[in-house]
Amino acid sequence: MDDLKLISGALSGSPSSLLLLRGHGRAPVQVHLTLHPKCLRIRGLSVYEDEKHHTWLHLVMDTGVLQVQLCQEAIPSGHMGLTISPLTLSTMPWMWTLHSGSKYVDPMSRFWRIMHHVKENGVEEMKLELMDDS
Known part of the structure; x- marks a missing residue:
């Protein structure tokens, strides 16, 4: 099973999002956003x-x-x-x-x-x- 890593959204440029990465050096799978269009x-x-x-x-x-x-x-x-x-x-x-x-x-x-x-x-x-x- 791939190892999963949770990294703060600061890396993605959004202070209140959650970044989910799979494996080593692969692209993000999904980012949950909390900053919505106004x-x-x-x-x-x-x-x-x-x-x-x-x-x-x-x-x-x-x-x-x-x-x-x-x-x-x-x-x-x-x-x-x-x-x-x-x-x-x-x-x-x-x-x-x-x-x-x-x-x-x-x-x-x-x-x-x-x-x-x-x-x-x-x-x-x-x-x-x-x-x-x-």
Whole structure:
């Protein structure tokens, strides 16, 4: 079995993340992030953009509870759709704002719990879940 090493996030440039390494000199497997984007705004069909101009693709999952999988993906601004699908507008908020560090609030005052936020193999992913009391 590979030996596992836990190293503080200071090595990854994020003071509050956890870096998991496998074996000797191999690339990180997964980094759990606790520093989340402050704001995500819709910029095109299935595309959100954060305050640092990173783009995030989203996938809606409804398994009895509405969840959204966001994946940070570099998309040149010229490749983003200029229009937003009516279906996207009716099911997804046009913006999320970070609220109290562990959840987001949308313009309809609904709260979304951050289920996980990781960076795996260089790709940042975040899963949000609509909270029951929203």
